[in-house]
Amino acid sequence: MARTRFKIDTKKNKSFGLNITSMTDMFTILLVFLLQNFAASEVQIDPVDKLRLPTSVSDRNPVDGIKISINQSELKIDQKTIAAVTNNEVDKSSLDPSDSNFIKPLFDELQKINAELVAKKDVKLGRILLQADQELPYSALRKVMYTASMAGFPNLKLVTTVGN
Amino acid sequence: MSRRRFKPQIDHNSEFELDLAPLLAVMVKLVPVLLVSSAFVQMMIIETELPQVVQQAIAKEEKKEKPTVVTLDIDRETGVKVTTNKNGKETVRSVAMVNKTDFNFSGVKEVLIQVKQENPEVFKIEFNPAANVPYKEIVKMMDTVRKSNDNKIQFPVTDEKTGTTTQTDFMFPEVQFSNVTDG
Numbered sequence: 526m527a528r529t530r531f532k533i534d535t536k537k538n539k540s541f542g543l544n545i546t547s548m549t550d551m552f553t554i555l556l557v558f559l560l561q562n563f564a565a566s567e568v569q570i571d572p573v574d575k576l577r578l579p580t581s582v583s584d585r586n587p588v589d590g591i592k593i594s595i596n597q598s599e600l601k602i603d604q605k606t607i608a609a610v611t612n613n614e615v616d617k618s619s620l621d622p623s624d625s626n627f628i629k630p631l632f633d634e635l636q637k638i639n640a641e642l643v644a645k646k647d648v649k650l651g652r653i654l655l656q657a658d659q660e661l662p663y664s665a666l667r668k669v670m671y672t673a674s675m676a677g678f679p680n681l682k683l684v685t686t687v688g689n
Numbered sequence: 690m691s692r693r694r695f696k697p698q699i700d701h702n703s704e705f706e707l708d709l710a711p712l713l714a715v716m717v718k719l720v721p722v723l724l725v726s727s728a729f730v731q732m733m734i735i736e737t738e739l740p741q742v743v744q745q746a747i748a749k750e751e752k753k754e755k756p757t758v759v760t761l762d763i764d765r766e767t768g769v770k771v772t773t774n775k776n777g778k779e780t781v782r783s784v785a786m787v788n789k790t791d792f793n794f795s796g797v798k799e800v801l802i803q804v805k806q807e808n809p810e811v812f813k814i815e816f817n818p819a820a821n822v823p824y825k826e827i828v829k830m831m832d833t834v835r836k837s838n839d840n841k842i843q844f845p846v847t848d849e850k851t852g853t854t855t856q857t858d859f860m861f862p863e864v865q866f867s868n869v870t871d872g
Contacts, residue, residue: 542706549709552716559723570732579825582832583735654734657824664820666827670869682734685828 570654570684573601579659580688590652590682591638593631595669597658600631602638607631613661615668626671635676651677656684735831735864757811759804759861761797763818763830768793771800775808792826794833801834802842805860809844814861817868834861 568587572578576596594601600608600615607630608619621627642650653673657666670681755776762770768785769792782804784796805811814834818827836858837843843856 545709545713549713549716552713552720555720556716556723559720559727562727563723572732578732579828581733581735581828582838583733583835585734587732587734659823659825659828661824662820663818663822663824663827666824667820667866667869670866674869683828683831684732684734687733 570656573656576656576658577660578656578684578686581683581685582688583685584687587654587684588652588682590649590654590680591635591678592654592656593669593673594656595658595661595665597661600628600669602631602634605634607634610665614665620668626668627675628668628672631669631672632676635673635678639677652680652682653678654682654684735828756813757808758815759801759808759811759813760815760817760867761830761834763792763816763822763827765819765821769797769830771797771804773804773808792830794829797830798833798837801860802837805837805844809846812859812861813863813865815865815867818866831864834864836860836862 568589570587570592573594573596575598576594592603595610595615597613598610599606600610600619608628609616615628619628619630621629639650641647655666655669657669673679673681757776758772758774760772760774762772764770765786768783771782771784773780773782782800784793784800787793816827816830818830837860838858840858843858844860845854846857847854
């Protein structure tokens, strides 16, 4: 007697309904979370690599300005490196020999930017958004503040993260 | 012959399935857009955030020939020294460090509330941090001096235009680093 092989009954043209209720639930939760986190600020500040901002209770949204960042390895304007930072201080080679608080390359760059802003009558004129690492000592920040005010940027805004 | 009224047959026990596919299609498009444009690290700035009445009071104080000056000397060894200079007379109040390592922020706030109650017209404070004070401690100190953060502790502010006195929880919102240009 010949044995017949078991054959699964599959109808190739048969359609089936996918249950998407649970997937919709997941997306709804995700959507609510993302809407809650949506940044309403008009100015976007990108976090700088290897830089931990201090936390503050300030609820003021960022305004437009020249973005200076300083962490434990370098001082930058936007993405351009201006000076090196060693042992939590601006490298001595970038400082003026007659004035230890004056960062010469930063001053030159800011003066160039200032001239462009004056010509364009830009809103960034005189404004600096300073992103500094929370562990840096005041002496390092002071050099940046001093040089910026000398270059015609007296309006300093300290960038912080939201916290208690 | 009586006419029979047409009555649609409704089965109240029947179940139907809601078509969620269009809703899902919208969400699938929205979620990536929001993921790209969301900032997960929310950043803020510290600057003077004053109501107009407070700004007018600051302007009035600045016009004075000898305005009252409140100075905060911050040092990691000696702690915080609050100096008030009113009409040439200097008052110094010191707040020591906690366990010789941490700043006594609540102690500083208590002293500043006292200073503010004595001089409600002053909104500006001068910061003199020592070279070794970390930036995070300075920001924390700025948060401490800005507002009383207590609804029970309010200070009077007079509106120059209307002459009415209102209450504010702002203490010293205008922080100035006075030793930036020192040698």
